[in-house]
Amino acid sequence: MKTNILGLPVKESELIVKELNVLLSNFQVYYQNLRGIHWNIRGKRFFDLHVKFEELYTDAQLKIDLIAERVLTIGGTPLHTFEDYIKNNKIEVGKNISNDEKAVHLIVNSLTDLLKIEREILKQSDEINDEGTNSMMSDFISEQEKTIWMMRAWLEEDL
Numbered sequence: 652m653k654t655n656i657l658g659l660p661v662k663e664s665e666l667i668v669k670e671l672n673v674l675l676s677n678f679q680v681y682y683q684n685l686r687g688i689h690w691n692i693r694g695k696r697f698f699d700l701h702v703k704f705e706e707l708y709t710d711a712q713l714k715i716d717l718i719a720e721r722v723l724t725i726g727g728t729p730l731h732t733f734e735d736y737i738k739n740n741k742i743e744v745g746k747n748i749s750n751d752e753k754a755v756h757l758i759v760n761s762l763t764d765l766l767k768i769e770r771e772i773l774k775q776s777d778e779i780n781d782e783g784t785n786s787m788m789s790d791f792i793s794e795q796e797k798t799i800w801m802m803r804a805w806l807e808e809d810l
Contacts (some may be wrong), residue, residue, distance in 0.1 A: 663779045668727030670762045670772045675718045675730055676739035677768060680712040681761045682743040688754040721784055722809050759802045762795045
């Protein structure tokens with residue numbers, strides 16, 4: 652079995668790169684959704700949500716960079732065109748959302764879809780002892796599960 656400089660199997664690492672690029676694409680769409688709802692939110696909860704959405708898109712931007720750097724670290728090339736992002740996107744694209752509950756539902760649904768991708772990557776990275784990717788996915792999953800719980804509490808919905 653051929654390994655890369657990190658001691659990871661090359662073939663399996665290429666599959667993880669592909670999945671990380673899918674995650675990267677979906678995070679880019681999620682990020683843009685957050686920017687859109689940040690700009691367009693209206694209503695009595697504007698001040699609280701405007702700040703919260705900025706917090707979330709700032710966090711998403713950091714995660715995008717971490718994903719791209721992980722792709723590079725394990726020998727791949729991160730996707731970087733809108734065409735690639737849309738082609739690999741699996742989450743809902745939010746457009747002209749100004750209602751608070753619709754905006755929060757978009758976040759919950761997007762994070763739920765991101766979790767599915769991350770759990771698949773976690774499974775694949777665990778199989779080849781790719782602790783760097785594994786650790787990153789575990790951190791993302793923990794944070795996003797908490798955000799989903801908080802958003803659902805705000806919506807007054809049970810898990």
